[in-house]
Amino acid sequence: MKLTSFRIVAVYFLIATMYIVLSDKIVSYLVKDIDMLSEIQSYKGLFFVASTSVLLYCLIKFNTQELRLERTEALKNERKYRLLFNQNPLPMWVYDTDTRRILDVNETSVDIYGYSREEFLTMVLEDIQVEIQPEQILPESTEKEGFFHLTGRWKHVKKSGASIFVEIFTHVIDYKESRANMVLVHDISDMLKSEQDLTSSVNELNNFVYRASHDLRGPIARMIGLSELGKNVHDLPDAKEYFGLIGQTAYQLDKSLQRLLIINSIKGRVLETKERSLQSMIKESVKAFSFDLSGQNVDLKLTGHEDATICCDKYFFRVALDSLIENSINFRAPERVRKATIVIDYVKTETHIQVRITDNGIGIKNDVRDHIFTLFYRGTEESKGSGLGLYLASSSLERIGGSLALESSDEESTTFIISIPIV
Known part of the structure; x- marks a missing residue:
C-alpha cells in the first residue's frame, strides 16, 4: 500500500494515542506510590519518544523506498519514451498549444528539415508551415487524448528553402506541466x-x-x-x-x-547504352534525309571539330536528332526569300557533349516558345507538322539523361541545343 503524508500522520497519531491512554491506565492500576509513579512516567515518556522515533523512521523509510521505486520506473519510462521519440523514422515534435512554440523535436526532424535542435526550439509552427491561413495551423485535438489523429495535409519548408507536402497526426499530451500537442509528420x-x-x-x-x-x-x-x-x-x-x-x-x-x-x-524500350562515335551518328541521320534535303533544295553543313565519343543509347539519340532535322526542313523559309540551310555543330565541355542544330527558317514566335515541346502542340493552324517532332526529341533525350533547349530564335534563324552527359 502506498503511504501518503496523511497516512503516515494518521498511523503515528493512532499508535501514539493508544500508547498514552493504555500505558497511563496500566501504570496507574499497578503502581500506587506517587513518587514511584512519577519516576515510571518519566521512563515511560522516554520509551515513548524512542519508540515513536523508530516508528517514524520505519514509516518514512518505507515511503521513501516507494517513491524511489516510482522515480526509477518513471525514469525508465521516460528513457523508453525518449528512445521511441528520438529514433522514430518519422519526424516528430512537441509544440505548446497556446503559443505554438516548438518545445521538443526528434533526430529525424533535424535530419530532414535541416534545422539544428537549438534552432527548432526558437521557432513557432508558422516558421515551418507556409501558404496556409493562420487558423488552419494544427488545430487542437478534439479526439480522445492519447490517440493520434489526422489533422490534414500541409506544405512545410526546410531550412534550404525546399518545400515538402506532409500529412500531420497529433494528440494532446502534458509536457512539463503545460498542455501541448505531439506531432507526427508523414512526408507525402x-x-x-x-x-x-x-x-x-x-x-x-x-x-x-x-x-x-x-x-x-x-x-x-x-x-x-x-x-x-x-x-x-x-x-x-x-x-x-x-x-x-x-x-x-x-x-x-x-x-x-x-x-x-x-x-x-519511349518509356518501355530497354536502353542499349554504350560508347559511340558522335560524328558517325550525325552522319547517319544526315544520310537518312538526303532525299528530302535534295528534293527541298536544303543545304546541310556539318561543322563539328574532331570526333567525340559519346556514351548513350543510339536509338533515342537518333530519334531526337532526326526530329530536329525534319523540323528544320518542314519550317524552312520560302525559297524566294532565301536558300534554306541547316548547320550542325558540336562541342565538348567538361561535363556534357552539346550538339547545336541551327537553321535559317521562319523562326519561332515568342508567345509559343513555352509550348513547343508539348505533345501535339502546333504554333499555328497552318503548321505542316503533327505536333510530335519536338515532343519526340525532348522526350527521347530525357529518356537517356539528356536535355533539349531552344537557345535562340527570330524570323531568320532558330538554334536548338542537344545536351548529353559525358558519363
Missing part, C-alpha cells in the same frame, strides 16, 4: 507527385488517342479521294500527278504512324 511529396504523374499520363493518353485518330483520318480521307479521282482520269500525265499525291499522302501517314510507335516505346 512522392505520393502526390505519383498522383500528379498518373493524372498527367491519363490526360496525355486521352489527348493522344483523340489527336492520333484525328491526324490519321485526314490523310486516309485524302488518299481515298485522290484514288477515286485517279480512276476517272484517263490522261496518263494527270494520272501520274494524282497518284504521286497519293504517294506523298501515304508517306505522311507512314511518318505519323512511325512517330506514334516511337512515343509508345
